[in-house]
Amino acid sequence: MKANMVQALNNALALELESNPNLVVLGEDVGIDGGVFRVTDGLQTKFGKNRVIDTPLAESAIIGTSIGMAAFGLNPVAEVQFSGFLYPGFDQLISHAARIRNRSRGRFSCPLTVRSPYGGGIKAPEHHSESMEALFIHTPGLKVVVPSNPTDAKGLLTSAMRDPDPVVFFEPLRVYRAFREEVPDEQYTIPLGQAKVTQQGNDLTLISWGSMFRTSMEAVQQIAENEKYSIEMIDLRTLSPIDWPTIHSSIQKTGRCVVVQEAPLTLGLASEIMARVMEKNFLHLKAPVQRVTGFDTIMPLYKLENYYLPNAERVKEAIRKAMAF
Amino acid sequence: MPLTKIADFGVSRLSILDENGKADEKLLPKLTNPQFLDLFTWMTLLRIFDDKALKLQRQGRIGTYASSLGQEACTVGSAFALKPQDWTFPTFREHGMFFVRGTPIVKVLQYWGGDERGSQSTSDVNCFPVSIPVGSQPLHAVGCAMAMQLKKKDAIAVGYFGDGGTSEGDTLEAMNFAGVFQAPVILICQNNQYAISEPRSLQTRAQTIAQKAIAFGFEGIQVDGNDVLAVYKATLDAAEKARAGKGPTLLEFFTYRMGDHTTADDSTRYRTKEELEMWRKKDPILRLRMYLMAQGILFPQMEEKIIAECVALVEKGVSDYENMPAPQPSDMFDYLYKEMPPALAEQKRNFLSFLSTQKNNAQPNKTEGPGFP
Known part of the structure; x- marks a missing residue:
């Protein structure tokens, strides 16, 4: 089928609701409204109010009750309407979802998926545009996934819903309806923890995820017009656990690396990637690892958001800097 | 030991002006004719602003906008009952409160136009900036009230939230602190019946939102939120009580969101035309208009003049907004x-x-x- 990311996610949820009787979808406006972005459109009509549940407006309760459901035989897929509204539920995620397996020495587990749109570029109000994935990556016990295209979104969400541990699944708002592509009709999984090398190259490794993958691609296409750099592109897809072998073997080949993240600079995932690349590949490096990030500022309201968001120009500048070193 | 009833509670509802513009004379607040006209003018201004803002959004001249159509009495009536030294803590649907308390129209447009300077209110307007996360700001209002109490200031705080907001733990914690510390605060719930697509019945099994105050040890009153006189009186009474050191009040303004949640919502997905029509008859501006006309306080020529003035004010706000240099x-x-x-x-x-x-x-x-x- 031809599908954008919203339709691919909807399809993944529908197929999993059909094949797993223990799966429940819950959140604010996921029922009759089909989610504010329509990711759960039509699911309540098809699967009923016991499987697709409109909850009271309370993120802590949505995630907290999901933990109870998950520990007692259900596979909840909780939607938090925007990642900026995850924080009331953050305590439940970090204090309990991430810890219950460890705390109970394996007796209880938390097979829970928390879906949430993230990122800027859609002229939204405050709290609707941030990229705060690092908070969740930094929390031991959680897995964090960010797809960059409809096909990956479907396969990764299916894996997340079947994972025995809690997964935070961030959906890039800007990509939701940005393009359609051919997505397989049948159910399939893409394993968590596997990055994808989307383009082979020998001069430089360009690492990104989510909406920044498309920005990076744009930069690579533009730079190819005049400069003959051979760039290897990695779409991380899973941010925790991260696919280090793919990153290291690429760096060992290219010797140069640029990381692109939409999130603020300090202690973003790019920081960790740079540290590990340096630890593991010091003698392979031909240039300092570069990063293109948001700033250490609050994501501005929409009149300034395009100044905040990394763009192709900034990515090209970083590529040139690494190549010229 | 017998099973003994140890407490008994009731919940009251205040309504002064009915749908036909008939007032309960005994409950009528003491307002001068110019004050009555002010209430009418502010609500008219808000409605004209709302209509304009929706058009601006459709033309891409501002971003996503949350209409307050149908809820004009709630924000105008409550803000009208406050003193300049009092503090208000709004959600994203209290434009009427901002206007009544002295915020220029251009500021509200800037905010919805994605320009942070819209939240930079002038120092003589005691409004905290808009808080988007639902149910987060009642706590700030209670904290402000506690500060006023400790500093012995003659000021109270008002925290606004919606029916959806009553499901958030923070809102209930705010009520609890307000009760425990007898904070001089009014907690105002604009119960507009919907949290985006979810009807009030999905937020709480309780018959009213007002009764939630009982559990926290203070008074909660349901008020006809489409009756600006009831809203004004309830807020004034609660403010006097708070000022007298008699603690907090929860006011549930029972109203209806006539528009979509925001310009990004499509309310036809989850509610019926019949329901809208039923509420259209309860229009807050219409009933005040009928009352004022019947009393001879307002007459057609004057109404035309008020509308023309409001249109001019809104147009001035729009041109100020569009002539503002970019941030x-x-x-x-x-x-x-x-x-x-x-x-x-x-x-x-x-x-x-x-x-x-x-x-x-x-x-x-x-x-x-x-x-x-």
Whole structure:
């Protein structure tokens, strides 16, 4: 089928609701409204109010009750309407979802998926545009996934819903309806923890995820017009656990690396990637690892958001800097 | 030991002006004719503003906008009952409160136009900025009230939230603190029956929202939220009580959101035309108009003049907004800390120097994506 990311996610949820009787979808406006972005459109009509549940407006309760459901035989897929509204539920995620397996020495587990749109570029109000994935990556016990295209979104969400541990699944708002592509009709999984090398190259490794993958691609296409750099592109897809072998073997080949993240600079995932690349590949490096990030500022309201968001120009500048070193 | 009833509670509802504009004379608040007309004018202004803002959004001249159509009495009536020294803590649907308390129209447009300067209110207007996360701001209102109490100031605080907000733990914690510390605060729930698509019945099994106050040890009253006189009187009474050191009050303004949740919502997906029509008959402006006409306080010529003045004010606000120079990109660095840390200052310098290499400093990203829901 031809599908954008919203339709691919909807399809993944529908197929999993059909094949797993223990799966429940819950959140604010996921029922009759089909989610504010329509990711759960039509699911309540098809699967009923016991499987697709409109909850009271309370993120802590949505995630907290999901933990109870998950520990007692259900596979909840909780939607938090925007990642900026995850924080009331953050305590439940970090204090309990991430810890219950460890705390109970394996007796209880938390097979829970928390879906949430993230990122800027859609002229939204405050709290609707941030990229705060690092908070969740930094929390031991959680897995964090960010797809960059409809096909990956479907396969990764299916894996997340079947994972025995809690997964935070961030959906890039800007990509939701940005393009359609051919997505397989049948159910399939893409394993968590596997990055994808989307383009082979020998001069430089360009690492990104989510909406920044498309920005990076744009930069690579533009730079190819005049400069003959051979760039290897990695779409991380899973941010925790991260696919280090793919990153290291690429760096060992290219010797140069640029990381692109939409999130603020300090202690973003790019920081960790740079540290590990340096630890593991010091003698392979031909240039300092570069990063293109948001700033250490609050994501501005929409009149300034395009100044905040990394763009192709900034990515090209970083590529040139690494190549010229 | 017998099973003994140890407490008994009731919940009252205040209504003064009925749908036909007939007032209960015994409950009528003491207002002068100019004050009655002020209430009418503010509500009219808000409705004209709302209509204009929806058009501006459709034309791409502002971003996502949350209409307050049908809820004019709630924000206007409550703000009208406050003193300038009191503090208000709004959600994103209290434009009427901002206007009544003295915020220029241009500021509200700037806010919805994605310009942070819209939240930079003048120092003589005691409003906290809009808080988007649902149910987060009642706590700030209670904290402010506790500060007023400790500093022995003659000021109270008002925290606004919606029916959806009553499901958030923070709102209930705010009520609890308000009760425990007898804070001089009014907690105002604009119960407009919907949290985006979810009807009030999905938020609580309780018959009223007002009764939630009982569990926290203070009074809660349901008020006809489409009756500006009831809203005004209930707020005034609660304010006097708070000022007298007699603690908090929860006011449930029972109203209806006539528009979509925001311009990104489509309410036809989850409610019926019949329901809308039923509420249209309860229009808050219409009933005050009928009352004022019957009393001879308002007459057609005067109404025309008021409407013309409101239109002019809104148009002036729009032109002020559109003539405003764009915010400086560096602005995003400037308000994080009182003193900018050196590392952040360096980021700012690098950003500005990168920007100077870009053609005309043009905004370099194009927006793709679905638009905000």
